[in-house]
Amino acid sequence: MEVTGIDVYNVELPIAEGTYDWAGGNSYATFDSTVLRLRTDEGPVGWGEVSMLGSSYLPAFGKGARAGVEELSSAVLGADPTQPAVLAADLDARLRGHPYVKSAFDVACWDLTGKVRDAPVADLLGGRFGESVELYRAISQDTPAAMARSVARYRDEGYGKFQLKVGEGPVIDEERIRATREELDDGHVLDADFNTGLSRHEAVRVANAVSDVDVYLEQPCDSYEACRAVRRQTDLPFVLDEVMTGLDSVVRGYEDDAMDVVNVKISKVGGLTRARAVRDLCAEFEVAMILEDTWGSEIATAAIAHLAHSTPAEARFAATDFHNYNAVTTADGAPEAAGGTMAAPTDPGLGVEPRMDVLGDPVAVYE
Structure with a gap:
C-alpha cells in the first residue's frame, strides 16, 4: 500500500463558551485546525488533525502547519502509511523540528493502519x-x-x-x-x-x-x-x-x-x-x-x-x-x-x- 494523494482542509473551531482565555492575555474565540486525508492506491483513507492554541502558545501556528504539509508532501506520497514509525523517521530526516506538522500525518497513518488491520488504534x-x-x-x-x-x-x-x-x-x-x-x-x-x-x-x-x-x-x-x-x-x-x-x-x-x-x-x-x-x-x-x-x-x-x-x-x-x-x-x-x-x-x-x-x-x- 502507498499514499497516492493528500487532501488538506482548514476548519475554524469556534469556542462554545465564547472565548478560551489563559495566561499572558491570550484570548481566542476560534482556533485554526488543519485536517489531512491520506488517500491510498488500495482504497482506504486515513484522517489526521492538528490544531494550535494560536501562535503564542508554542513555536507553532495554523498557517505553519499547512506550509509544513506542503514541504513534506513529497516524502509522504508513495510511502507505506501502515508503517507509521518508518515514515516518522523519514519525516524527521526531511525536516528538523516542527513536530506539529508531522503529527497530522502520523495520526492519519495510525488511522489507516487500524483500518487495514481491522483494529482500533487503541x-x-x-x-x-x-x-x-x-x-x-x-x-x-x-x-x-x-x-x-x-x-x-x-x-x-x-x-x-x-x-x-x-x-x-x-x-x-x-x-x-x-x-x-x-x-x-x-x-x-x-x-x-x-x-x-x-x-x-x-x-x-x-x-x-x-x-x-x-x-x-x-x-x-x-x-x-x-x-x-x-x-x-x-x-x-x-x-x-x-x-x-x-x-x-x-x-x-x-x-x-x-x-x-x-x-x-x-x-x-x-x-x-x-x-x-x-x-x-x-x-x-x-x-x-x-x-x-x-x-x-x-x-x-x-x-x-x-x-x-x-x-x-x-x-x-x-x-x-x-x-x-x-x-x-x-x-x-x-x-x-x-x-x-x-x-x-x-x-x-x-x-x-x-x-x-x-x-x-x-x-x-x-x-
Whole structure:
C-alpha cells in the first residue's frame, strides 16, 4: 500500500463558551485546525488533525502547519502509511523540528493502519486498560467568582478533575485557586495551570500562599530551570507541560526530580508514534500523565482517547475531550464524554467519520 494523494482542509473551531482565555492575555474565540486525508492506491483513507492554541502558545501556528504539509508532501506520497514509525523517521530526516506538522500525518497513518488491520488504534498502541478514562475540564481564566461557578457547573456534570487557567499574578491567582477549591470535595482534583505566565519569584509567592491547599501546580514559568527552582521550594505536586517536548526532556526531568506529572500533547511531540514512546517511558518511570493535544475537534479527540485508553490506568492522571469545547462538529463517531469520562471508539482506526459538509473543499491537494 502507498499514499497516492493528500487532501488538506482548514476548519475554524469556534469556542462554545465564547472565548478560551489563559495566561499572558491570550484570548481566542476560534482556533485554526488543519485536517489531512491520506488517500491510498488500495482504497482506504486515513484522517489526521492538528490544531494550535494560536501562535503564542508554542513555536507553532495554523498557517505553519499547512506550509509544513506542503514541504513534506513529497516524502509522504508513495510511502507505506501502515508503517507509521518508518515514515516518522523519514519525516524527521526531511525536516528538523516542527513536530506539529508531522503529527497530522502520523495520526492519519495510525488511522489507516487500524483500518487495514481491522483494529482500533487503541489496540495497536497497547490495548485497553479499563472501561474508560478520566477527563479533566479546563476552566478558562476569569474572575475568581466566575471560575468557581464554572467549576461547580462542570462538577455537577460529573467531571472530577479540573485544570484552572491562572498565571496572571500572585494575588489574583491565589484567590482563583482558593475560590475554586472551595467548590470541590476531597475526591476532586484541582490543577492550577500557569501556562508559563509567571516569573520565578512570582511563582514562589503563589506556591507559598497556597501551601495549605490541595492543588497541583502546572508549568508556572517559561523555562525548565525556573520551574525546577520553584519545584524545589514547594511540597505541592508539580506538573510540567510546555518544556516536556520529548524523551530527552522527560529523562532530564526525571533525573532532576522536577515533576510528578507530565503533560503529553500528541502534536507537541510529533504524533502518536512519538507520544507512545514518551508515554511508555513515563509509565516506566512511574510519572503520571495528562494525555491530550494542543486543541482539536473530533478527529484529534479520538486520537487522544486511543492514546489515553491504551495507557495503564495507574499512569493516567487525566485526558481531555476538546471536541466538547467547540461549537462545531467535524466528524461522527467521536468519544462521548459521560460523567467526566470517555472511552476510545471501538471501530477500526480512529473510529471517526469526518463530515465533509463541515470540512468543505480542500485548501490544497498533493498527488
